[in-house]
């Protein structure tokens with residue numbers, strides 16, 4: 001009998017493969033990855049990998065030895081070119097085919113490209129990071145397009161390597177997507193202090209190449225000359241295989257609460273899929289976050305093994321810039337009002353509640369201790385709690401005391 | 415001869431909580447478990463060397479504040495990614511309301 005095939009050996013794919021084994025599945029598990037590497041973590045690529053003195057090795061998620069020990073057939077450099085859904089087979093670039101009983105799409109996302117701009121660099125893979133790190137040199141001028149997480153982390157890394165940095169963002173502020181304005185302001189101030197030339201609300205008309213340099217022509221007539229241009233303007237879900245196979249799409253591969261696609265034998269998880277979130281009224285969302293890829297990999301394995309639990313982990317994301325740690329839990333409305341709680345180290349925690357007073361998001365940028373508070377806020381969101389604004393704002397009311405006591409003493413997953 | 419190191423008073427830590435104590439050039443995390451027992455682990459996460467005492471204690475789990483990696487602080491066992499390497503633990507002696515460990 002054909003086993004389970006997973007397309008995409010990234011975080012979600014590797015997490016699912018391991019969870020299938022932990023869940024007792026004994027059939028064949030084949031993990032197909034287009035990259036020449038075993039699965040590795042991407043978060044260090046825009047952080048430590050750019051700063052360390054020596055080119056670092058990838059941060060492995062599943063080594064070939066670990067895969068072998070779990071009887072997972074990990075195939076590197078194995079790109080799938082099409083899915084024959086009715087026949088339940090996948091076709092690979094090397095001309096071979098593979099039959100499946102169940103198929104998981106964990107194909108991730110691809111950086112959006114700037115149309116018509118040549119010589120612009122992007123960051124998604126280990127190779128991209130290696131190519132970038134040698135070029136973030138002192139004396140060079142780096143132009144970064146996009147004030148999202150990747151652009152800002154790149155700006156921090158470039159400054160720490162001694163490069164001059166200009167960051168151009170077309171929205172009125174950085175981190176417009178999913179981060180409350182008050183928290184984005186902390187991040188923007190830290191970049192300004194580090195000497196980054198932040199240009200929000202600026203549109204690029206065109207980018208021209210002049211020998212080794214690039215000219216960014218801004219819509220207001222200004223021209224920025226840079227040695228290196230890096231774009232971090234978001235990522236598009238990798239849906240080509242799914243689209244060609246006729247699966248339903250909706251800002252990603254459309255799945256139900258159990259991460260099932262519109263084909264009864266095909267599932268999807270991680271950056272590539274858009275799922276209805278039970279905690280947010282069934283609103284369909286797509287996340288690009290490490291914890292989500294890990295958790296969805298585990299959840300989809302359960303569904304594939306016959307489980308019926310909906311996936312409803314609270315969204316959670318972190319970013320590191322300089323000495324600042326940024327975390328967001330829940331779904332923040334960029335411009336909704338927030339309730340502030342001041343932590344002893346000066347960090348300010350910002351909460352958002354919906355019109356009925358239910359906690360829906362919390363975010364902060366500052367010292368590492370905010371991690372604990374954000375985690376507690378995430379647990380409150382999972383409990384659909386309606387904490388009073390006064391309690392949220394009072395630093396002497398521990399967030400832990402607002403939780404509805406749970407039956408289990410040991411940590412449950414959300 | 416193992417060296418006895420005095421870390422803190424039992425009353426310094428609330429129930430189901432953790433504090434950071436630095437001694438002898440090392441950082442320790444001291445836990446007050448539900449039920450009243452005390453445990454001590456190395457203070458730094460094995461993933462990216464963050465102080466675990468900034469994290470959340472839930473039952474017998476300490477969750478790292480940076481990426482929510484998890485450890486059972488009684489055994490040091492890594493219980494959740496991205497934490498994969500176990501945490502060093504130190505046997506605890508309680509005497510006169512003080513939490514001490516023996517460091518060799």
Ligand SMILES: Cc1cc2nc3c(=O)[nH]c(=O)nc-3n(C[C@H](O)[C@H](O)[C@H](O)COP(=O)(O)OP(=O)(O)OC[C@H]3O[C@@H](n4cnc5c(N)ncnc54)[C@H](O)[C@@H]3O)c2cc1C
Pocket residue numbers: 007008009010011012013032033034035041042043044045046078079080081106107108109123124125150238241269270271272287288289290291293316317318319320
């Ligand atoms: C530079 C960077 C920094 C980040 N930092 C953070 C952070 O600080 N915090 C955070 O929470 N998240 C961060 N993220 C996001 C996080 O890394 C992603 O959400 C996560 O990697 C998603 O995992 P995935 O398995 O869905 O996709 P991916 O990790 O992208 O894996 C998908 C894999 O599928 C393969 N693939 C695609 N199509 C095919 C095919 N046809 N055949 C075979 N293989 C195929 C791809 O080659 C890829 O290896 C960062 C991402 C990047 C790029």
Ligand code: FES
Pocket residue numbers: 459460461462463464478479480481482483484495496497
């Ligand atoms: S630093 Fe502790 S889990 Fe990453």
